[in-house]
Amino acid sequence: MTQGPETIQVDLPAHEPAQPLPPLSSPWLGRERLAGLSLIGLGLFALYASADLPFASESGVGSGLLPRALALILIALGFVQIAVTWSDKPESTGRWPVRDMLPVLIGVFLFAITIRGYQFGTFEIPALGMAVATPLATFLSGLAAKDMRIGELVVFSVILTVVCIGLFRYALGLSLPVAPWLIGY
Numbered sequence: 001m002t003q004g005p006e007t008i009q010v011d012l013p014a015h016e017p018a019q020p021l022p023p024l025s026s027p028w029l030g031r032e033r034l035a036g037l038s039l040i041g042l043g044l045f046a047l048y049a050s051a052d053l054p055f056a057s058e059s060g061v062g063s064g065l066l067p068r069a070l071a072l073i074l075i076a077l078g079f080v081q082i083a084v085t086w087s088d089k090p091e092s093t094g095r096w097p098v099r100d101m102l103p104v105l106i107g108v109f110l111f112a113i114t115i116r117g118y119q120f121g122t123f124e125i126p127a128l129g130m131a132v133a134t135p136l137a138t139f140l141s142g143l144a145a146k147d148m149r150i151g152e153l154v155v156f157s158v159i160l161t162v163v164c165i166g167l168f169r170y171a172l173g174l175s176l177p178v179a180p181w182l183i184g185y
Helices: 031-049 065-084 098-114 130-142 150-171
Strands: 118-120 123-125
Touching: 031 065, 098 118, 098 130, 130 150
Parallel strands: none
Antiparallel strands: 118 123
16 A cells, blocks of 8 residues: 655744835935945045145155045945936835944944044043054944844954054054053054
8 A cells, every 4th residue: 555745734924014115205315326425425525534635745646645546436436326226216225223323333433533532622532542442442333233242242342452453553553552541652
């Protein structure tokens, strides 16, 4: 007597239908167009930030040539991004997880104002150097990860700080302050 193949019926959980993305209020709010506008904005900011650097010097190329060239490349790529996606129906960016981005933005901001110090009118932030700015930025940015563990984040911040100090200050010889409050440079 032969038996036929058995059939097993598995009940899969019903999936909720995907939430539709909100309609676009402007054709500029699509992902690709916002990416192009972001590149253009970043390039314009880089041009502004490098405006006081010399383009050329007596010995040849000045320190402002590369930043300006890269800024112009960013601006050009932004326009290319917009032109290529112009005829496409823009895809919505959906909801932006601001709460997830906030630690990264705060970390970058604090790194920028603590590595060499900064003065806001009468309020002055002292130069803390890479020994404080790097782990501070790494730790705060790491808080954005959903699977973050505090212990691992502390260890990673310390290791990354040691690697960055060794690479940027000593291997590459950049004039970044390490710990001016402790060792003077």
